[in-house]
Amino acid sequence: xxxxxxxxxxxxxxxxxxxxxxxxxxxxxxxxxxxxxxxxxxxxxxxxxxxxxxxxxxxxxxxxxxxxxxxxxxxxxxxxxxxxxxxxxxxxxxxxxxxxxxxxxxxxxxxxxxxxxxxxxxxxxxxxxxxxxxxxxxxxxxxxxxxxxxxxxxxxxxxxxxxxxxxxxxxxxxxxxxxxxxxxxxxxxxxxxxxxxxxxxxxxxxxxxxxxxxxxxxxxxxxxxxxxxxxxxxxxxxxxxxxxxxxxxxxxxxxxxxxxxxxxxxxxxxxxxxxxxxxxxxxxxxxxxxxxxxxxxxxxxxxxxxxxxxxxxxxxxxxxxxxxxxxxxxxxxxxxxxxxxxxxxxxxxxxxxxxxxxxxxxxxxxxxxxxxxxxxxxxxxxxxxxxxxxxxxxxxxxxxxxxxxxxxxxxxxxxxxxxxxxxxxxxxxxxxxxxxxxxxxxxxxxxxxxxxxxxxxxxxxxxxxxxxxxxxxxxxxxxxxxxxxxxxxxxxxxxxxxxxxxxxxxxxxxxxxxxxxxxxxxxxxxxxxxxxxxxxxxxxxxxxxxxxxxxxxxxxxxxxxxxxxxxxxxxxxxxxxxxxxxxxxxxxxxxxxxxxxxxxxxxxxxxxxxxxxxxxxxxxxxxxxxxxxxxxxxxxxxxxxxxxxxxxxxxxxxxxxxxxxxxxxxxxxxxxxxxxxxxxxxxxxxxxxxxxxxxxxxxxxxxxxxxxxxxxxxxxxxxxxxxxxxxxxxxxxxxxxxxxxxxxxxxxxxxxxxxxxxxxxxxxxxxxxxxxxxxxxxxxxxxxxxxxxxxxxxxxxxxxxxxxxxxxxxxxxxxxxxxxxxxxxxxxxxxxxxxxxxxxxxxxxxxxxxxxxxxxxxxxxxxxxxxxxx
Amino acid sequence: xxxxxxxxxxxxxxxxxxxxxxxxxxxxxxxxxxxxxxxxxxxxxxxxxxxxxxxxxxxxxxxxxxxxxxxxxxxxxxxxxxxxxxxxxxxxxxxxxxxxxxxxxxxxxxxxxxxxxxxxx
Numbered sequence: 004x005x006x007x008x009x010x011x012x013x014x015x016x017x018x019x020x021x022x023x024x025x026x027x028x029x030x031x032x033x034x035x036x037x038x039x040x041x042x043x044x045x046x047x048x049x050x051x052x053x054x055x056x057x058x059x060x061x062x063x064x065x066x067x068x069x070x071x072x073x074x075x076x077x078x079x080x081x082x083x084x085x086x087x088x089x090x091x092x093x094x095x096x097x098x099x100x101x102x103x104x105x106x107x108x109x110x111x112x113x114x115x116x117x118x119x120x121x122x123x124x125x126x127x128x129x130x131x132x133x134x135x136x137x138x139x140x141x142x143x144x145x146x147x148x149x150x151x152x153x154x155x156x157x158x159x160x161x162x163x164x165x166x167x168x169x170x171x172x173x174x175x176x177x178x179x180x181x182x183x184x185x186x187x188x189x190x191x192x193x194x195x196x197x198x199x200x201x202x203x204x205x206x207x208x209x210x211x212x213x214x215x216x217x218x219x220x221x222x223x224x225x226x227x228x229x230x231x232x233x234x235x236x237x238x239x240x241x242x243x244x245x246x247x248x249x250x251x252x253x254x255x256x257x258x259x260x261x262x263x264x265x266x267x268x269x270x271x272x273x274x275x276x277x278x279x280x281x282x283x284x285x286x287x288x289x290x291x292x293x294x295x296x297x298x299x300x301x302x303x304x305x306x307x308x309x310x311x312x313x314x315x316x317x318x319x320x321x322x323x324x325x326x327x328x329x330x331x332x333x334x335x336x337x338x339x340x341x342x343x344x345x346x347x348x349x350x351x352x353x354x355x356x357x358x359x360x361x362x363x364x365x366x367x368x369x370x371x372x373x374x375x376x377x378x379x380x381x382x383x384x385x386x387x388x389x390x391x392x393x394x395x396x397x398x399x400x401x402x403x404x405x406x407x408x409x410x411x412x413x414x415x416x417x418x419x420x421x422x423x424x425x426x427x428x429x430x431x432x433x434x435x436x437x438x439x440x441x442x443x444x445x446x447x448x449x450x451x452x453x454x455x456x457x458x459x460x461x462x463x464x465x466x467x468x469x470x471x472x473x474x475x476x477x478x479x480x481x482x483x484x485x486x487x488x489x490x491x492x493x494x495x496x497x498x499x500x501x502x503x504x505x506x507x508x509x510x511x512x513x514x515x516x517x518x519x520x521x522x523x524x525x526x527x528x529x530x531x532x533x534x535x536x537x538x539x540x541x542x543x544x545x546x547x548x549x550x551x552x553x554x555x556x557x558x559x560x561x562x563x564x565x566x567x568x569x570x571x572x573x574x575x576x577x578x579x580x581x582x583x584x585x586x587x588x589x590x591x592x593x594x595x596x597x598x599x600x601x602x603x604x605x606x607x608x609x610x611x612x613x614x615x616x617x618x619x620x621x622x623x624x625x626x627x628x629x630x631x632x633x634x635x636x637x638x639x640x641x642x643x644x645x646x647x648x649x650x651x652x653x654x655x656x657x658x659x660x661x662x663x664x665x666x667x668x669x670x671x672x673x674x675x676x677x678x679x680x681x682x683x684x685x686x687x688x689x690x691x692x693x694x695x696x697x698x699x700x701x702x703x704x705x706x707x708x709x710x711x712x713x714x715x716x717x718x719x720x721x722x723x724x725x726x727x728x729x730x731x732x733x734x735x736x737x738x739x740x741x742x743x744x745x746x747x748x749x750x751x752x753x754x755x756x757x758x759x760x761x762x763x764x765x766x767x768x769x770x771x772x773x774x775x776x777x778x779x780x781x782x783x784x785x786x787x788x789x790x791x792x793x794x795x796x797x798x799x800x801x802x803x804x805x806x807x808x809x810x811x812x813x814x815x816x817x818x819x820x821x822x823x824x825x826x827x828x829x830x831x832x833x834x835x836x837x838x839x840x841x842x843x844x845x846x847x848x849x850x851x852x853x854x855x856x857x858x859x860x861x862x863x864x865x866x867x868x869x870x871x872x873x
Numbered sequence: 874x875x876x877x878x879x880x881x882x883x884x885x886x887x888x889x890x891x892x893x894x895x896x897x898x899x900x901x902x903x904x905x906x907x908x909x910x911x912x913x914x915x916x917x918x919x920x921x922x923x924x925x926x927x928x929x930x931x932x933x934x935x936x937x938x939x940x941x942x943x944x945x946x947x948x949x950x951x952x953x954x955x956x957x958x959x960x961x962x963x964x965x966x967x968x969x970x971x972x973x974x975x976x977x978x979x980x981x982x983x984x985x986x987x988x989x990x991x992x993x994x
Contacts, residue, residue: 015926026905026929026958029905029906030907030928052924053925056925056927057926059926059927060926061926
């Protein structure tokens with residue numbers, strides 16, 4: 004809003020701006036708010052009107068000022084005259100002007116939105132110091148087909164042994180229980196090695212950050228707060244440093260405060276990544292690692308050095324490090340890899356849309372120019388210079404372009420938000436796309452360039468012809484070549500629209516299919532949340548089992564609760580563990596032939612609480628204890644894979660490597676869509692919580708009457724008031740979120756597809772309408788010599804429908820390749836079937852028929868006598 | 874730029890339609906820019922909508938001509954934005970408005986004589 008207003012005010016001379024600028028901004032702001040209250044039409048027309056007003060009066064003021072100071076300025080005056088004349092002519096043909104401005108606005112707006120997003124996420128360097136030298140480190144094991152995160156001890160050895168980097172850090176995002184004055188809460192925590200802060204350029208606003216020495220056992224109880232946490236917990240008090248924060252039941256000294264780290268701005272506390280526990284295993288490839296290359300070192304040189312150290316580690320620790328190598332990727336490349344696809348796909352669609360929009364506007368302008376041949380011929384005959392007329396047309400185009408650009412910014416605002424939502428639903432973004440000054444400039448330049456581009460064609464045909472010829476032929480319009488150009492444009496538009504519509508239809512059907520899928524459980528009225536029982540209070544094993552079984556008992560005793568249970572990870576929550584499972588009587592499979600299945604720890608009551616179906620056998624019960632024989636539940640898919648002949652209850656399974664004693668299958672569960680409605684069913688098995696206790700569990704509570712969060716927190720607090728309840732979400736919402744990004748993508752493509760068809764219809768309508776106007780005389784003659792109204796109508800219908808049918812044919816054929824290309828970009832996109840293609844064809848042709856019918860009806864109402872007299 | 878003030882009322886006639894509307898808006902009250910556009914929209918039943926560029930160019934010309942002046946009075950701080958300028962009509966502005974009204978009235982009377990307006994002549 005501010006930057007736009009400032010841009011508009013630039014049309015006025017500086018003295019005027021100094022005197023009235025602030026007031027004008029206030030008036031514009033008030034009017035903008037009023038327009039937004041008034042509704043969509045007022046909002047859409049606000050900026051074009053404001054732009055037209057600013058251009059006209061700003062330039063008038065400039066010209067008046069120049070006249071006052073330096074006499075005449077004919078160049079500026081004639082330009083001003085052009086602008087004023089352009090505004091007046093455009094104002095007279097309000098319908099055409101509105102169509103052109105709206106068309107341009109859609110094209111420019113969508114392009115600007117995509118540019119904004121691409122600019123923020125892909126074109127601008129990452130918001131870290133020396134971002135071009137930052138690389139991401141990955142461990143790669145060719146033999147095991149693994150490529151991904153790194154193990155911390157390996158990282159420490161690389162850091163010590165590689166000379167090509169001047170900083171490096173391993174980190175992971177985690178969570179912690181923070182005890183406060185009014186109960187406990189769950190906060191996001193970052194576990195980082197010492198150089199992390201300098202790597203991402205986080206300089207402390209208060210106190211200091213910790214170094215690598217803080218990772219030594221005994222020194223690790225320090226914490227650095229984010230500015231957000233500092234404000235929230237300590238009210239930005241400078242005394243915060245030196246205070247104590249209780250994290251997971253252990254006192255930590257607050258040593259400093261740092262600003263939010265881009266892309267990790269949800270993290271509230273930073274703790275040292277200890278050299279003990281899980282992080283000390285060379286087999287635990289669970290940590291992200293970044294490094295900054297020294298200047299003038301290439302990625303290849305650095306990779307060679309890293310791998311020299313990796314080879315040494317392999318010799319030193321053959322057990323854990325056999326086959327492990329390091330791969331380096333520029334950080335920007337790694338972070339944008341996932342976005343590239345979505346932005347490229349949407350970008351391609353938008354470019355097609357802009358193409359339609361521009362050719363449409365060109366068509367509209369050409370037919371307008373054809374109508375105005377006589378006017379320009381008269382002006383030429385009266386002595387107007389040819390250059391003057393060409394300039395007049397170009398001025399009109401630029402004015403239209405600027406107005407379209409102004410309206411396009413409103414469109415861009417909305418689309419940027421929409422597009423950001425599509426991308427952010429998958430993962431966090433390190434920079435929120437906003438409409439920046441750069442993007443503003445891009446939109447303005449683009450709108451003027453499009454103005455000139457489509458202004459050129461009519462200006463060239465008009466400006467060169469001789470006035471006598473034009474006056475003589477004025478009645479018969481643009482002639483054959485102009486008509487053919489416009490028909491070609493309508494054809495191309497229709498074809499592009501068909502391609503987009505096929506894509507939209509495909510995405511819509513697959514979304515519909517995903518919505519129809521039976522998840523295999525009943526997500527309604529199930530509230531879920533997570534609780535972590537910290538090691539400091541609960542230790543291992545027995546105490547954990549005790550805590551969670553008390554919790555489910557007390558929750559189950561609430562009057563509104565039908566059943567309650569805990570599990571290690573909720574369906575569709577995106578975190579799951581896999582293990583390999585074999586029958587006890589089969590040999591351990593060779594590498595590459597393992598049967599990997601989803602692994603779940605659950606308590607008695609979970610099956611009922613989540614509404615899964617139990618097909619055979621029983622659920623876990625209180626009788627399944629740590630000391631009782633190991634048991635398991637398997638789902639239908641796994642039972643079928645293990646025992647193709649049927650059965651399963653009472654048989655024994657084994658997890659090679661991890662378990663020595665086989666587990667008895669006590670029940671078979673119905674299959675569920677565990678990873679999302681749009682994902683396939685996976686084999687899965689459960690073990691009882693009492694036999695594999697964990698610290699963090701998700702709790703599911705099936706309610707029969709409305710259940711509040713307060714009842715949940717009160718129940719947890721009745722057992723341990725220091726434990727926070729977090730991630731409270733209804734199971735049905737989790738299920739909806741699992742297809743949120745698919746839904747957003749479908750909406751976007753369907754919207755663009757719809758727009759494309761609408762624009763193409765406008766284009767086709769324009770062609771036929773112009774044809775009718777130009778051929779009035781011919782129609783008159785035809786009717787005079789006996790053609791009937793329906794014959795005349797058929798003449799134009801045939802013309803329109805020929806274009807449409809050829810275009811639909813080409814479009815459907817092209818959609819075949821378009822879909823094949825997008826299959827790489829979009830998960831699960833199927834090739835279009837004949838029914839879908841037929842439906843799209845019918846739809847486009849139906850719309851084309853409507854767009855042709857209207858002007859064709861006008862044609863058959865031509866009065867032959869009047870048309871011949873003209 | 875030097876102000877083109879002139880006390881000769883005829884020198885200011887005829888008054889442009891936008892300027893006349895502004896004078897009408899300020900006849901009784903002091904208003905700020907947005908207030909003027911609101912008042913004009915209300916009086917003309919939204920048939921006339923003045924965009925900011927047009928408004929301030931007219932205001933500038935009228936200030937330079939001495940038809941309007943900026944009011945030094947500001948509204949109570951809690952009522953409105955203090956930074957906004959308020960405008961009021963000058964004695965000259967009032968005289969010009971009255972002269973323009975009589976000029977228009979004469980024109981209308983003449984038109985009535987030609988029976989261009991229905992009703993009593």
